[in-house]
Amino acid sequence: MTGVWIGAAILLVVVLPIVVVLLKGVLDAARSIVPAIDSIAATAEAGSKDLDAAALLLTTREQVKETIAGVAAYGGSLDVILDDAEAA
């Protein structure tokens, strides 16, 4: 009978607090991850939204091509109508 009392006391005084402390630690760690995940999700969403303008780079590329073609045509005309520099 004494052994049963000792076992019950150990369970109540030692095992139960240890189990509670350990599980509470795990729970607190899991709860602390959630805000970080939410923050990462918000940042990723903002980054993804910022990149919506990346599609305009295709238009920019075409405009740069047209601009350079215009500059080349203009330079070609200048090359025709202007004399070259005299050789030193």
Add this chain to the structure above:
Amino acid sequence: MSAAAAVLILAVVLIVLALVYFLVATILELRKIVAGLDRVIAHVGGIVEKSAPVNDVVTTINEQLDAGVAALEGLLVKKAGLRDAVGLVDGLYPGAAAEGLRDFPESKEIVPPRIGEVYTKGTLTLARLGREAPIAAASPRGAVLRDVESGSSAARALYPAGREEGAAALPRSPIIGTDSPEQYERRQDIGLPRKRFPAEQS
């Protein structure tokens, strides 16, 4: 059942209840984490998808701009000569001559001549004359005369007397180009031996 056994069972039940409570709470938090990570993965996938063509597009744009810079630098050097080209660039962007022209590394060695913003043949000729030239008369040893804030007034300062008398009566500059109203044919005798006129008969 003895009292000791009842206390033992109570202790076990308490431990099991603690396990259930904390494990269920942990499972709920882990589910929140999984949902958050799903949202993160979705947005990161969007970032990857949207940024995929950026490298190719930017590379193409840089190639085009490089070609444009090379063409313009080449044209400038061809028409103005390397020395005057460096002077022109330095006149427009003071201090830029130190960096030189990109496709002409030897341009870094050139001391840029002082050339104002008005780059005409006459102006350059005057500038080459030295101190007597209007463009260089103000400060022959100073920095370039270009006034960044009021470039037009700097050009106007070259001709302080104002417009030349009778300028309105002068003929207009010819319109050039393939669509010009008057086409000027190139002389065919350029480069050929000079014509020999028949000797006068006495």
